[in-house]
Every structure is written in C-alpha cells, then in structure tokens.
Amino acid sequence: TQLLEQSPQFLSIQEGENLTVYCNSSSVFSSLQWYRQEPGEGPVLLVTVVTGGEVKKLKRLTFQFGDARKDSSLHITAAQPGDTGLYLCAGGGLNTDKLIFGTGTRLQVFP
C-alpha cells in the first residue's frame, strides 16, 4: 500500500512569512503532483515533477522532488492571503495506474 504523509497538517501564518510543506512516503513514485483545493471546489493542479532532484518554480512557489523519488516539498515565499487553501500532494506509482493523494496541509494566511 502506497501512503503519502504530509506535514504539517495545519499551518497558520501572517502575510509575508515563508513556509514549507512536506510530502513523504516509504514508496517510490514515478511522479509527484501538487494540487490546491479551495472550499467547495475540486483540487486544481499546481505542478508535476517527474525526475528525482527536480526543482520547479511557479512565481513564489518552489517545488522539489526528492532524489530517491519518495518525497517532495512545497516552499512558499512571502505568503499572501490568496495562498490560503488545502494543499495536496499526489503520486503515481511505479507499476500502477493509481493516483494516490496525501493527507493534506491546510494553510491559513492572515493579513
């Protein structure tokens, strides 16, 4: 069974602060995705990483895939209230067509 554990589960910060969210597993994944979900909506894709050690940037968001492809991180620089939401990592297994989601990190950014 492939599990994706995210930490922290909750994060409440002031506008302008930096933060990092982690996504860890004991299994190897062929790819890792990060989604953001707003209340009452389905998740929306932010980024996909497929190569061990890969780093991708999306404005103030930086995503990294671990060298062993078992973990990933999301770093937000100078958080804004618009970053508030539920952040979910999701992984595609090596020999499976399943897309498994992590436990989620709820971020609240206060003005």
Place this chain on the structure above:
Amino acid sequence: NAGVTQTPKFRILKIGQSMTLQCTQDMNHNYMYWYRQDPGMGLKLIYYSVGAGITDKGEVPNGYNVSRSTTEDFPLRLELAAPSQTSVYFCASSYGAPRTEAFFGQGTRLTVV
C-alpha cells in the same frame, strides 16, 4: 466547456438505501477516478478506470461499485448506505498515466442518516 460534471451536488440518504453518483467528462480522457474526502482530510481513492470496460479497486472500495461502459461516463454505486459513507465524493479524469493533470468535478456532498 463542461469538463467533469457530477450529479447530484447534494444528497441525503437513509441507512440501507442505495444510490448512484453520476460522473461524465467531455474531454475524451481515458483515465477516470472516484475519491472520497472526509472533512479537512486528503482524498481516498475508491475505484479507478483506465478505459471503457476496465475498472479496478483503489484504497477504499468496500461498499461501492463502479462500471465504465463508455469513455465519457463513470458512475459510482452505493449499495446499503451506511453512516461511514457520509463524505464528499469527487470524480476526476485525466488523459493518460497518473503523471498527467487530473481534472476534478465539483463534488457530491452525501449525508447518510
């Protein structure tokens, strides 16, 4: 520009009743998924399909059934509803393997009383 459409948006069921959650996509995607999301948590995979006529179990399939007779439709059947099935259900589709973007419907909020 519909994408993934789920119906109904809300439903209240009594214990022991059955219902079908509908999901249809107009993007000609091969892969379709059903997830459930409990309050404040991540998504748990119930069933998935890689094409018409092919379905497979996810992490939490007990109490559910699916079928995939067409590329567009992927209904989820609940037999003998139980309070533990109270959740928000999301259907998603993607073009290919899990590394491609998954597009989600708006969700169905189900309460079993």
